[in-house]
Amino acid sequence: MASVAPAPLFTxxxxxxxxxxxxxxTVEPIALQEMKLNIYPNxxxxxSAEQMLDAYSSIGMPLFYKHWSFGKQxxxxxxxxxxxLRGLAYELVINSNPCINYLMQENSATMQTLVIAxxxxxxxxxxxxxxxxxxxxxxxxxxxxxxxxxxxxxxCEERYGQLAVERVLDAAHALMNQGVHRYPRIRPxxxxxxxxxxxxxxxxxxxxxxxxxxxVPVGAKAAAVPSDERRAALGLPQENILYFLEKTGxxxxxxxxxxxxxxxxxxxxxxxxxxxxxxxxGCATYTHYRIMTILHDRGWITxxxxxxxxxxxxxxxxxxxxxxxxFGGFNPYSLGFGIMSDIERICMNPTAEDxxxxxxxxxxxxxxxxxxxxxxxxxxxxxVSQFLSPHLIRQWRLFKLLDHEGESELRVDAIHDExxxxxxxxxxxxxxxxxxxxxxxxxxxxxxxxxxxxMLEHVVNDGVVLDASDAAMVLQSLANLWGYxxxxxxxxxxxxxxxxxxxxxxxxxxxx
Amino acid sequence: xxxxxxxxxIDRWRRPLRDSAVATxxxxxxxxxxxxxxLVNRQRFLRRAKAYVSQAVRDSLKDRSIKDLAGEGExxxxxxxxxxxxxxxxxxxxxxxxxxxxNREFLEGDRIKRPDGSSGGGSQPGxxxxxxxxxxxxxxxxxxxxxxxxxxxxxxxxxxLVAGKIEGVRRAGYSTIGNPSNLSVPRTMQKAMSRRIxxxxxxxxxxxxxxxxxxxxxxxxxxxxxxxxxxxRLREERAHIIRRRNLIAYIDPVDLRFRRFEPVxxxxxxxxxxxxxxxxxxxxxxxxxxxxxFFALLHLFLSRCYEHVEVVFIHHTDRAAEVDEETFxxxxxxxxxxxxxxxxxxxxxxxxxxxxxxxxxxxxxxxDGDTLASDNARVVGLMQDEILPFCQYFAYxxxxxxxxxxxxxxxxxTGLWDAYLPVSQxxxxxxxxxxxxxxxxxxxxxxxxxxxGVGERASA
Numbered sequence: 001m002a003s004v005a006p007a008p009l010f011t012x013x014x015x016x017x018x019x020x021x022x023x024x025x026t027v028e029p030i031a032l033q034e035m036k037l038n039i040y041p042n043x044x045x046x047x048s049a050e051q052m053l054d055a056y057s058s059i060g061m062p063l064f065y066k067h068w069s070f071g072k073q074x075x076x077x078x079x080x081x082x083x084x085l086r087g088l089a090y091e092l093v094i095n096s097n098p099c100i101n102y103l104m105q106e107n108s109a110t111m112q113t114l115v116i117a118x119x120x121x122x123x124x125x126x127x128x129x130x131x132x133x134x135x136x137x138x139x140x141x142x143x144x145x146x147x148x149x150x151x152x153x154x155x156c157e158e159r160y161g162q163l164a165v166e167r168v169l170d171a172a173h174a175l176m177n178q179g180v181h182r183y184p185r186i187r188p189x190x191x192x193x194x195x196x197x198x199x200x201x202x203x204x205x206x207x208x209x210x211x212x213x214x215x216v217p218v219g220a221k222a223a224a225v226p227s228d229e230r231r232a233a234l235g236l237p238q239e240n241i242l243y244f245l246e247k248t249g250x251x252x253x254x255x256x257x258x259x260x261x262x263x264x265x266x267x268x269x270x271x272x273x274x275x276x277x278x279x280x281x282g283c284a285t286y287t288h289y290r291i292m293t294i295l296h297d298r299g300w301i302t303x304x305x306x307x308x309x310x311x312x313x314x315x316x317x318x319x320x321x322x323x324x325x326x327f328g329g330f331n332p333y334s335l336g337f338g339i340m341s342d343i344e345r346i347c348m349n350p351t352a353e354d355x356x357x358x359x360x361x362x363x364x365x366x367x368x369x370x371x372x373x374x375x376x377x378x379x380x381x382x383x384v385s386q387f388l389s390p391h392l393i394r395q396w397r398l399f400k401l402l403d404h405e406g407e408s409e410l411r412v413d414a415i416h417d418e419x420x421x422x423x424x425x426x427x428x429x430x431x432x433x434x435x436x437x438x439x440x441x442x443x444x445x446x447x448x449x450x451x452x453x454x455m456l457e458h459v460v461n462d463g464v465v466l467d468a469s470d471a472a473m474v475l476q477s478l479a480n481l482w483g484y485x486x487x488x489x490x491x492x493x494x495x496x497x498x499x500x501x502x503x504x505x506x507x508x509x510x511x512x
Numbered sequence: 513x514x515x516x517x518x519x520x521x522i523d524r525w526r527r528p529l530r531d532s533a534v535a536t537x538x539x540x541x542x543x544x545x546x547x548x549x550x551l552v553n554r555q556r557f558l559r560r561a562k563a564y565v566s567q568a569v570r571d572s573l574k575d576r577s578i579k580d581l582a583g584e585g586e587x588x589x590x591x592x593x594x595x596x597x598x599x600x601x602x603x604x605x606x607x608x609x610x611x612x613x614x615n616r617e618f619l620e621g622d623r624i625k626r627p628d629g630s631s632g633g634g635s636q637p638g639x640x641x642x643x644x645x646x647x648x649x650x651x652x653x654x655x656x657x658x659x660x661x662x663x664x665x666x667x668x669x670x671x672x673l674v675a676g677k678i679e680g681v682r683r684a685g686y687s688t689i690g691n692p693s694n695l696s697v698p699r700t701m702q703k704a705m706s707r708r709i710x711x712x713x714x715x716x717x718x719x720x721x722x723x724x725x726x727x728x729x730x731x732x733x734x735x736x737x738x739x740x741x742x743x744x745r746l747r748e749e750r751a752h753i754i755r756r757r758n759l760i761a762y763i764d765p766v767d768l769r770f771r772r773f774e775p776v777x778x779x780x781x782x783x784x785x786x787x788x789x790x791x792x793x794x795x796x797x798x799x800x801x802x803x804x805x806f807f808a809l810l811h812l813f814l815s816r817c818y819e820h821v822e823v824v825f826i827h828h829t830d831r832a833a834e835v836d837e838e839t840f841x842x843x844x845x846x847x848x849x850x851x852x853x854x855x856x857x858x859x860x861x862x863x864x865x866x867x868x869x870x871x872x873x874x875x876x877x878x879x880d881g882d883t884l885a886s887d888n889a890r891v892v893g894l895m896q897d898e899i900l901p902f903c904q905y906f907a908y909x910x911x912x913x914x915x916x917x918x919x920x921x922x923x924x925x926t927g928l929w930d931a932y933l934p935v936s937q938x939x940x941x942x943x944x945x946x947x948x949x950x951x952x953x954x955x956x957x958x959x960x961x962x963x964x965g966v967g968e969r970a971s972a
Contacts (some may be wrong), residue, residue, distance in 0.1 A: 017539055024537050044539040051542060054549040070555025072594055074550040075648035079586070096539070105543055120537075140814050319616020330613070364879075400617040400945065403608040403626070412622040413614055428611040439601050464606030466599060473597035 005299040006052070013108035013280050020044065020103075024120070026300055030291050032122040035368050037287070039124040040099040040139065044116070048101050052092070053077055057103060059270070060092050064147050065153040065262075067169050093119040095127040095273075097139040110305040114312065117291040122284030129376045130279070132272040132296065141191025143271060149196035149262045156255050167255050171477035172242060172263035178441055179242030180262040180271045184332070191265070198258060203235065205254070230448055237442040244443050250452065251483030260481070275379045275434055282336015283375050289313060289337070290368075296348060321395070330431075336348075339383070340371055340393050353390055385429030390421045400427050405463055439466055441488070452484040465490050465500050475504040482506065558654065559592070569650070569658040570898035570954065591646040604971055621631060660813055679835055681773045690770025704767040713760040714753040722750045757912040782820040783872040783904075786812060786858055789840065791827045792849045799911040802843055806909050806952045810876050813961065814816040818872065828854035851928060855894045867955050868902035874900070875906045880927025888931040895935050895942070904943050906968030907960060908932055912948030 009022055024044070031037045047055070052357045057074035058064035089109055092102040101119045103112055115328050124395040138145075143358045157165045172179070231237070242264040246257045246288040273280065292313075296306040301428060319334040320327045343361065346354045347370055350362035361370050374383065392398075400414040412421030414427075430436050440459045458466060471488070479486040485505055554919035560567060568587040618624070650658070686699055726746050729739050774879065787807045789800070814821045826832055829847030831853040866873060883891075900906060910929055927942070936942045943954045 017541070021537075021538055030535075042538060045540045045542045048543045048547070050547050051545070051549075054547070057553065066552050067555065067595055068553065068556035068560040071550065071553035071555070071560075072596075074554055075557060078650045096703050101543075170596075175599070177598055177600075319613060322612035323614060323616075327612075328616075358710040396613045398611055399618055400615055401610045401612065401624070403610065405606055408626070408627055409623040412618045412620055412624065413609065414904075415618060415620050417620070420620065424611055427609050430609075431611065437601075439599055443598060460606075462607045464601045464608070465603055467602045470597040472598050473595075477597075510948060 007299075008302045008305075009113070009295075009300050010305070015107075015109040015112050019109060020112060020116075023109075024116055025120065026295065026370045027113070027117055027291055029152065030255045030294050031117070031125075031287070034294075034371070035287070035290065036123040037121055039121060039127050040097045040129055042120045042124065043098045044106050044120065045102060047284055048105055049081075052080060052104055052322035054100065055092055056089075060094060061146055062094065062143070063150055064171075067173075068166070069173065087208075091115040091119045091135075094142075095123075095133065095137060095139050095269075096142050099124045099127065099139075101344070108308065110308045111302065111312065113295070113301065114292060114309055118284045118288035121291065123280060123286030123442040125287065126276070126375055127129050130272070130276060130379075131280040131373075131377055132275055132379050136272045136413045137269050138191045139351070139413045141194075145191035145195060145265065148191075148198070149266070150190045152198070152258065152262065156259065159256065165259070168222060168259045168481075169263070171481050172260050173240050175475045175478045176263060177247075177415075177438060179240060179260075179267040181240050181243070181268065182271075182435065194265070201254075224355075227445070230447060236446075237444050237457075238366040239440075239442045240441060241441070242267075245478075247480050248446075249482055250489060256481075272379075275381070275432075276331040278330070278339075278380045278432065279375065279378060279383050280336070282338075282340045283371075285317065285333050285337040286340040289341075289421065291333055318460065321397075328347060330428075335384075338392060338396070339387050339389075340374075342389055343367060343371060343374070343387060345391075346389065351391070357389060381429050382432075385425060388425045388428060390416075391426055393421055398428070400424050416449050436461065454482045454484065454486045456477070456486065456488040458488060460494050460499055461493050462489050463492075463499075468502075471502060472504070475502055478508040479504040479506040546591065553953065558650075558774060559588055559938060562595050562658075564593045565650070566658050566661060567652065569655060574798040586647055586649050588645045588647045594646060600681045601875060606672040656812070660816060663813060663958065667727055680776055684772045684774040684775050687722045687772040688766075688768065690772065694770045694773075695736070695773050696769050700763065701768050702732070703769060704763045706764070707764065707767060711760050713757075714756050714760075717759070719750070719753050722746055724748065724890065729804065780824075782816050782870070783818040783874060784824060784866045784874070785814055786824045786826060786861075786875040787840065788826050788828070788854045788858065788875060788877040788879075790829070790849055790851070790854075791843070791883075792829045792847055792882070793844075794849070794855075794880050794882045795911075796913065798913070799878075799880055800841060802911040802947055802950065802953060806907075806947070808959065809953065810874070810907070813957075826854055826857050827859070831858035849879075850887050851879065851883050851896060852890045854885050855891060855899060859894070859898050861901060873903040875903050876909065877907070878909045879912055879928060880912070881910045881928040883928045883931075884924075885927055887925060890926075893937060894930055895932075896938075899903050900935075900939050900942060900945045903941065906943075908936075908942070908944040909956075910944065910946045912946060 001125045008506065009026060010019055012478075023064070024042075032039070053074065055062070056068045056077050064070065070405035090104055090107055094100040094102075099120070101116070103115055107115060109128070127139065130454055143298040149239075153165060154168075185325065214511075234248055235423070242260050245252065246260040249257065249260075252260075292306070292309050296309075298301075301309075317331070317332050317334040317337050319338075346358050346362050347364045347367040350358070354363045364370055374387070378386065398413055399416065400420070403411045403413045404411070414423040416424070441457075442457055444457045447455070466488075475486055475488055485506070486504050488502045489498050490502075492499050515568065566589060570845050572585060572587060574659065624969055670912065686696060700729050726743065729735075729746070732739070789795075790804050791800075811823060823837075825835050825837055826841075827840055827845070828850065829845050830850040830853060831847065835843070854877070862873065895906075909926075910926065931947075932944050934941075936944050941961055945960065947953055947956055
């Protein structure tokens with residue numbers, strides 16, 4: 001199979017472009033022929049620290065529309081970076097075709113090797129194959145779409161004024177999490193066609209514009225329609241609030257609808273990333289670990305470089321314990337990589353317990369094939385609920401706490417024992433279930449016969465209601481976009497009893 | 513695995529260094545791309561949070577020493593001022609479950625005291641920052657803009673422009689030689705087009721027309737009788753067109769036009785600022801500190817209004833001397849107090865070095881107001897007849913003792929104050945204020961230089 005290296009790729013920490021090429025050419029056959037990864041073509045871009053800060057503040061995208069909130073991101077990151085509180089990422093990778101990998105110029109040669117293995121092969125493979133990404137994102141068109149979005153929004157700023165556009169963007173951003181379709185759509189969205197469609201429409205509108213139409217009297221009102229028919233006609237209930245506003249908001253201008261659409265489509269593009277954080281990082285970390293180990297075994301990198309890699313790798317997968325003082329939740333790198341390494345162990349050296357729990361993969365002796373199947377077919381929630389093994393629960397000494405409203409103390413509900421494994425696994429999986437972690441809010445009805453009040457409902461799970469002050473602010477934005485009153489009622493999941501209700505009137509003169 | 517990208521959007525992101533037909537990977541060096549992509553967003557953020565940032569900047573004065581007053585710095589504003597709300601579940605209440613790593617002693621069924629506050633929640637520990645505060649750094653420019661916002665030179669200032677040494681550049685037509693970055697594409701294309709028309713270069717359309725005609729004849733299954741002749745003629749014509757197209761370039765070096773720039777001397781507004789201070793025994797260290805702060809602010813402000821600002825320090829007891837900054841603030845000289853001596857010195861220096869026709873002259877005087885009563889008539893005379901006519905602005909700052917901060921300033925007056933009062937009423941460019949505490953310096957300074965419209969609104 002693979003030959004032993006004639007000499008290490010590099011000895012010092014300096015790199016140049018030809019070295020990057022040689023590193024890539026060495027890593028590529030390991031990833032593509034031995035691991036049989038399936039990737040988008042790579043484009044590797046070398047950037048400076050300052051450019052990395054820029055990239056941070058526009059959610060990692062190479063181009064983005066302008067908004068003050070990105071400036072806020074920027075000053076925060078800049079501050080943390082300058083004070084040395086936070087280092088910058090070694091890389092940034094974009095789910096696009098070709099897959100864009102940003103490498104920092106400050107990285108040493110070892111780090112560049114690590115980052116190429118991690119991002120250019122690990123993340124890239126995951127983006128191209130995982131079902132959530134295939135279902136929801138359009139890697140081909142995203143950069144074109146962002147270009148369109150940026151241009152469109154800056155044109156709107158010229159036409160309608162920066163403040164008017166900013167108001168719409170602020171309101172849309174507030175509803176961004178409620179701007180995704182959570183269930184599969186019928187056809188994949190072609191971002192490039194979207195951009196052309198809108199340009200065509202705008203041109204058509206400009207062409208047929210005739211001021212005379214303003215003076216034509218509007219026809220008589222339609223008779224009242226029964227509620228079921230009305231709701232069906234409006235496509236209710238609807239969980240995608242931005243979509244609903246875009247399609248039915250009675251007072252929005254077409255450019256405002258288009259901005260809502262832009263924010264919504266971008267939210268949708270990022271939706272898979274939120275569902276697969278641990279798996280995505282796990283896949284990339286597992287890939288880089290495997291590739292770096294092979295490179296070292298065959299003499300492509302020196303012992304010194306391997307030590308440097310191990311140190312950095314260990315930092316990345318470090319998981320503080322809950323009482324260590326800097327616990328901030330589970331580290332996705334650690335969780336993903338931990339479970340995937342454990343799967344490798346189960347495939348290679350299963351114990352009797354593993355055979356009982358994972359009869360289909362235990363002892364299969366081909367961990368990469370097993371993992372590739374997992375990378376394709378799972379997201380964080382299903383991944384944890386299937387593959388978190390008793391072995392890992394013991395190793396990490398996981399335990400489950402219950403915090404009940406009525407009780408004055410917390411209760412330890414399960415620990416790493418026979419009785420607790422499944423309960424811990426189920427509870428941890430639930431923490432990765434976005435549908436459970438985010439409030440379930442839907443547009444349920446519109447009072448078309450009366451004052452056009454938009455009615456929303458939050459189905460409360462586990463008695464956790466919305467954060468009241470934020471909810472009031474978001475509802476204000478929603479009312480402004482809708483143009484009439486908005487009512488949100490929080491109802492108990494099972495009993496349907498109303499727990500809390502909010503109402504909000506639009507601000508006068510908000511819609512110009 | 514070759515990527516086929518047609519869309520303009522992506523092409524701009526692909527500028528491969530290594531261009532081989534079968535490459536699966538491109539490396540792009542973006543380090544030299546223009547930076548500052550976040551600048552617009554940053555400015556928008558500052559505009560958004562302006563009210564809070566301005567306040568923070570003004571508050572930060574009390575923490576800063578004179579030296580780094582003009583530096584960049586951190587400011588803190590309230591986090592909720594720039595909050596971006598979302599619909600999310602409340603931090604508290606309801607029934608929750610949580611899985612945590614690192615169990616040491618707990619057994620199933622154990623009960624644990626609920627931790628206080630939101631710790632253990634989603635907060636970011638270890639950053640050591642108050643959750644309600646949002647800290648960030650302002651650049652020097654941003655800081656000064658906000659710090660000196662709404663201030664302007666009093667509008668009686670006659671701006672004198674003199675030809676200085678500073679040279680600017682301006683556009684000066686086009687030239688045939690120049691730097692590639694100055695290439696004027698429209699002008700070059702225009703030249704190229706007129707040359708092509710003049711020399712009758714066959715267009716691509718001519719060529720394709722001939723080629724179409726050839727293809728048509730060649731494509732005929734049943735040849736017409738005179739096809740051979742026609743084909744011969746067309747091929748000759750095609751060869752001719754191709755030759756001419758090769759001979760007459762689409763763009764020729766003679767077409768290149770570059771934007772030309774030429775240096776021009778630019779008039780420079782220059783100012784001189786005189787700092788006058790009483791250093792007699794009655795001036796305490798506290799009073800000197802107050803004066804110093806005022807001078808520093810004035811210097812900062814003038815530096816932003818004029819490209820070139822010079823500072824002259826004159827201290828006096830009953831004699832006056834021009835000194836350097838160190839001596840000015842830190843030396844002590846004993847003696848009585850004769851304000852007129854300092855004014856004499858001022859007039860002397862102006863006559864000597866700063867001709868009023870070339871310089872904008874600003875004077876700031878600080879004193880505790882103790883002066884020989886017999887001197888006052890001469891002081892007022894010098895002021896009215898000699899000094900005020902040549903200076904743009906004269907600010908008199910009377911510094912008081914810290915311990916009398918609240919009482920003294922309102923009621924009692926000093927000899928110098930009384931003497932200056934009629935002068936200030938008669939002349940708009942003369943102003944006087946009393947200050948006895950550090951915190952009053954900046955407000956007084958703002959008051960003096962408030963943009964007129966703003967000031968009137970504020971006092972109304």
